[in-house]
Amino acid sequence: MPIRQKIIKTNHGEIHTPAFLPDATYGSINSLSFKDCNLADVKEIVTTTMHLELKLGSEYIEKMGGLHKFFNWNRPILTDSGGFQVFSLIHRRGNKKNKITDLGAEFVDPATGSKFLLTPENSQQIQNRLGSDIRVVLDEPQGLGASHEQALESVVRTTSWAKRSKEEFQRLNTQTVLLGGVIQGGGILELRKRSALELMEIGFDTYNFGGLPILPDGSLDLELSKYLVDLLPEDKIRYAMGIGTPDDIVNLAKMGWDLFDCVLPTRNARHGYLFVPKGEGDKDYDNYSVMHLKSERYKYADIPIASDIPDELKNVSRAYLRHLIRIKEPAGFRLATINNLYFYSQITKKLRNGQI
């Protein structure tokens, strides 16, 4: 059976799915320039409302002509709502200074200590000033470990916030911009279903798999992923937020998920953990292998990283890149990141071409 493929039309070009969007959280794919995206075959990116608002301010970015002009990047940009920070800064870290109410989520900027109230409405306003192509409603994520009570609360609040987000989105009268609702419910199927149905009732362009669906053993909850995707309308985009490893992407794309974003390829690159074709690294998985390039075993490896690598890496030996990363040299982070994003691009390209 051929894989599900969609073409998403945006103000800044088409996205051919399945697609992987690297995270440019602070307005940059860490250690890359936008020109480097060509080397890594990166065609679209995700950036984050919360971080940009705290670091730069959306009013500033609006004055600078919006994200695309500011970045000089004419391809699609998806902005996350700041919802994940609700999860990572409040729930996961137990930070008492950050709190969540029906009104919104109150954060303390870790860098400056100043307070900021993120609401469904101002998250949309910020994303609108940023001028992104695909937007996300503010939500309250809960992971698989959440209790029934916590998961229910996150569903109820997320639906309520989704309504307010959509109203604000419509009020802003954005043309040809897509808005996504985020499905919550932790690991409880009934709650996931309720969340999906409530969001479909409101109506969105993309339906997003929210909360990190990672099991205690570190693997992705495939059963939940399958259950959820089957509830979603065929004609809408399905976006698996924060997913995942190359295998996760392959598995979910085959189920019918369209969009993916994840920090793994970029963060791991900086940690000397490279994604390479199966059989070429230290440990094999279904569709890839990992290479712990910092390891002593690559000290004398005077050969390229892998068989399929971008031109930029063809004359770089494993031993030399190992050295660069070990001394925390930005040039090394850059090359490793290019490698990993290129590998991810090849995975989605192969999925679209029916080669996986």
Added chain:
RNA sequence: GCAAGGAUGGCGGAGUGGUCAAUCGCACCUGACUGUAAAUCAGGCCUCGUGAGAGUACGGGGGUUCAAAUCCCUCUCCUUGCA
């Protein structure tokens, strides 16, 4: 030559009679990382052993003591000051 201060694990540097195989940092080794508070975090890092544990160690040698990295003597070397 005299005087004073030093010599601790790959390096830097704690410890000044027992709880010391020895705080800590760096380096090194092995992992982890899934809508990025992440150039981060965890574990290891004398030898043998999977482990309990055993052995050897705080410049060399000798001594005091139930017990020494810690006290005493001596030798070697280093630093500083005076000649």
